[in-house]
Amino acid sequence: MSNKDTDAMSKKNDEKPALVPRLRFPDFRDEEGWGSEFGDEVFAQVSNKDHNSDLPVLAITQEHGAIPRNLIDYHVSVADKSIESYKVVEVGDFIISLRSFQGGIEYSKYHGICSPAYVVLRLKRGHSADYFRQLLKTDRFIAQLNKNLEGLRDGKMVSYKQFSELPLPIPSQAEQQKIADCLSSLDELITAEGQKLDTLKAHKKGLMLQIFPREGETVPRLRFKEFLNEGDWERVSLGDLGTLVSGLTYSPDDVRDEGLLVLRSSNIKDGRILLDDCVYVDPEIKGANLTKPDDILICVRNGSSALIGKNAIIPKGMPLCTHGAFMTVFRSECAHFIFQLFQTPAYQNQVAADLGATINSINGGQLLKYKFFVPKQPEQTRIVNLLSSLDELVAAQTRKIDHLKKHKAALMQQLFPAHDEVLV
Structure with missing residues (x-):
């Protein structure tokens, strides 16, 4: 008996009873349950490198799927010689990326080429690409993928063999x-x-x-017309408009399930405070400066320079909170106006000048010297x-x-x- 026959028999012996979703469209409620097929029964691995390097190079992203690099903020340069080894991706292909164990399998709406490091999958006949585009990004599939990849860590990628061993739910x-x-x-x-x-x-x-x-x-x-004759705005330093409140230095041993909320850079998104990633410490911890409504929370240090300078205003109704050492708070009587100032190029350009090419922090003393017209x-x-x-x-x-x-x-x-x- 060949290895192929042995594998087929093994898969058949592993078949499970029919699957049934919790919610089903009326047309299919009287149908039998779904079947289940393994990854390599539904997808073939393809590695076509027959191209003239004139196709767009695709970035494989969790947010956009496979997308031409020129359509997103992607700055990795590729040598012309290396592009010769790139794989052709057709519209409707799926790609296993380095981050597939975090975000599922990506789908391509574009004809292009991708790095040979990626695994390109092509759907076999008899299936809906849009169905699998949805299925392979579900939390359940990602959990199933991780369960099958015990020990997989950053730096390793899901192989076609590993994907081929995953049973996929298949309706008509x-x-x-x-x-x-x-x-x-x-x-x-x-x-x-x-x-x-x-x-x-x-x-x-x-x-x-x-x-x-x-x-x-x-x-x-x-x-505004009532201010047309008011003359020039006044040039001032940020320090003339308010003060900074330093953040709390704490260790992992200080973290607990509840207590005093510590705001971090991950709590700032699009100029708002979000509380879906919270850390708490003992309310009696030393060195904690409590934040107040209308304080402006600013990220002043981070591993990613792109996050430095981002800010949000503390809304009313916030739970008792302080902020971490990589953050600072600017406190002012005109906080809402200053928050809007912080969204302007005048602020962003001064942050960028402070960071330079290698520095991933801005100094509080320097921040207070930033100049604005008000x-x-x-x-x-x-x-x-x-x-x-x-x-x-x-x-x-x-x-x-x-x-x-x-x-x-x-x-x-x-x-x-x-x-x-x-x-x-």
């Missing part, structure tokens, strides 16, 4: 397409709402270029009211998208069965 092609259509319609809705969000952000960014003075200018190009209090208030109303629209749109994503994730849990959910 008609049910595959129904599930794909449902989830794809949600994707389209999420994309449309994301475009609205991008439009709002772009509108605010363009407006800020008009209502704050540009480099070399002392007044904005767009001004108007008198009544004009500050008008600017804050205008920009805050846009921030509220952006926040509401962001919440809407988050809700849609959570809805889709919950729906996927219902539409795809786990291997322990079988017909009895």
